[in-house]
Amino acid sequence: MKVKVYVTLKKGVFDPQGKAVEDALHSLGFSGVGNVRVGKYIEMEINSTSTKEAERQTKEMCEKLLANPVIEDYSFKVEG
């Protein structure tokens, strides 16, 4: 099964990479852009026959490795 994981910094955590991208976009003339936040997007294959089991595993992976739960939020989608 294909899994897509999205990891973002929590609201209120300063995002210097997002700020740099925002400044660069302004310099390029995209003046209407704001609130840029940069996160991670992870794709993977899980060898599992049940969506429930794949979701359980993905949640565990996010909490143990993929995201830092102190400063990051995560969400994911399991595709059949």
Add this chain to the structure above:
Amino acid sequence: MKVKVYVTLKKGVFDPQGKAVEDALHSLGFSGVGNVRVGKYIEMEINSTSTKEAERQTKEMCEKLLANPVIEDYSFKVEG
């Protein structure tokens, strides 16, 4: 309007970060995981009244700054 941009390495481009994450997941006991690829997930607000115009701007931002079209693919969603 809220825009979500997903940037991934093209198929066939070696992804050392994905490989490192995959190895770490295996070490943690997630043996059924494979083909891990790590990309970027960018959220931003665009000051625009038309979805079409926001899409046009986002495409231009991806091509000029957010993605490297030589080695990366991108996709995005504009949310009203």
